[in-house]
Amino acid sequence: MSILHKSDGTTIPLQHAVSHFNTCLAPHLHIARINNRRLRVALFRLPPETALASTFALHTLSCTPVFLNDRWGHNELQLSLQTFPVSLLITTAVEQRLLSAVLADLPDPPALLILQNDGTFSCSSSPQSLQNALDLPMETCAVFFTSGTSGTPKAVPLTFRNIQVQSRFKQHSLRLSPTSVYLHLAPLCHLSGFSSSHAAALSHAHHVFPPSVLHASEKSQAQALLNFTRRTRVTHLVAVPATLQLLCDAAQDIALPDVRVVLYGGARADAPLVATLSQLCPHASVLGAYGMSEAASSVIMQEHPERAYILPHFAARIVDTSTGRTCKAGERDTIRSAGETVWPVEVEDALTAHPIVKEAVVVGVPHRVLGEAVVAAVVLMVREAITGVVTTLMKTCRESLAHYKCPKRIVVTEYLPRNANGKVSRADVRRMFGADRRAARM
Incomplete structure (x- = not known):
């Protein structure tokens, strides 16, 4: 059974946390079973342990979690909710003001559920209409947003099979097991964080959530996060290269001997960073992943600077769509x-x-x-x-x-x-x- 090591220092079995949120959310989601459809429920800037447990709880309540990017501002939130309306939106009291302003400009705003300090939810508003949002097939596991080809948020629904195949692959590639300790650095609103978390849950691994005050954006905080990682004997790190670079810069004499796998994605990690990571985590394999939201996260896994492999069920090549010519590395507009x-x-x-x-x-x-x-x-x-x-x-x-x-x-x-x-x-x-x-x- 997976254990959640919460950011406040307490621990709870993942199954118990899911049961708690199932009980708390059920009164607000009684309409979800109408017409054998899944209700769209958006999540925004929830504590990561709450987001993880709520995701599983929503599945048991015939709902599909829709992950809004935690880094979005008013414009991106408004556009995403206009193009992909939801019935309910779950957030914290801290974000209520921002979201109230966003919802005020929507013709058919969703209900707003506010997470309370005791882990329950209060409904601050009611949806004007639920019928337009009840249009997801029952096999839809989650919805993420990608920038697509236009630079604007585009919804990507993924099925349970999509997530299961990806999670099984990561379970194998990252060598996750019941003794693994997975540190939640990659946010759940990013598909890499979601699929890695599910792989850890599938493996009955331990989930460690750093205190919310610890972010790698400043050197002092990065050092504190390193000490936290060492103290909790984390074995698996998944993060973007920018975060890993900040951790390496702050490391000084700190080493993480318990880490067995470091997975980076979202951007390229240069050779000096990989070398420094190998020094910081002397017993770890450093892996790189390339993927896309439409493919349920990783498509290609790099285990060596000159060697990578494509996941099962995928075929990949990079071409110039106007000429059909195979592109060289680095030829892109984003x-x-x-x-x-x-x-x-x-x-x-x-x-x-x-x-x-x-x-x-x-x-x-x-x-x-x-x-x-x-x-x-x-x-x-x-x-x-x-x-x-x-x-x-x-x-x-x-x-x-x-x-x-x-x-x-x-x-x-x-x-x-x-x-x-x-x-x-x-x-x-x-x-x-x-x-x-x-x-x-x-």
Whole structure:
């Protein structure tokens, strides 16, 4: 039986936690069994142990959890709920104000369930209509959001079989067992965190949740998280390279001898990071995973810098859809920053929405911690208006984009480099940032 080591230091069998939330949620979900359909129930910024147990509880209540990205702001939340409406939305009192503002702009808002300190739920509003949301097949296990080809949230429903196949694969690849201790660093709203957590539950492993005050965003917190990991004798780490880099930077003389497997995904881990991870976790295998939400997470597993394998039931190749030519590594338009996908066009639209900007191009440049940093080059309508424009544009981006999408640097230029066909050369724009260190930082 899986054991939850909660962030407050207490422990509880996963089965007991699921039973508790089943009892607490059932009164609010009595309509879920109507017409033999699954009710869509969104989860947003719940404590990870609550989100995990609630997921299993929702399944027993004929509901499908819909995971909203914890890093989203007002715009992304509103768009996702407009394009993929839900009947109920579960969150905490801390997030109630944000979500109330989001729901106020929806024509058919869901009911809002608020998690209380005692682990129960209170309903702060009632849905105007449930029929539109009762349209998921019974085999739908969960719904995640991906940026797709447009840079905007796109719902991806996955079946129980999708998740089972992925979890079985990870159970085998990560060598999970009842003696394993899995540290919850990858959020459940990301499919990698969800599938890894399910693989750990399938293996009856221990689930360890770090205290909510511990995040790897600052060196002191990263050191505390390392000490926590060592003290709880964690055996399995799953995280994006940005988090692992911060842990390595904070390690100093700390080592994690109990860790047996480190799995990274969401971005590329360079050779120095892999080498440092091997020193931090001397007895661990360091694995890299590449995948996509539509494939229920991992598709390719890398166990060596020059060797990787494709999961069973998958075939993969990378091609240029316009020519059919097989692409070389690195040929892509998206930016992977701290494990998140950023589509340049979305950031460019935010910049050009300001009347002072004539043109904008956004690219990703190598960053030691983030993997890639979002940067932008802009051409102004009026050349003389350069004073204070970078600060203004930074503010504009922060007001309309999630923080991870905002440029870390902006350069004002007289023109954008173009190729013979008149298209902006993103490669040359990247070289601009390699040569120009005067760009402003956020």
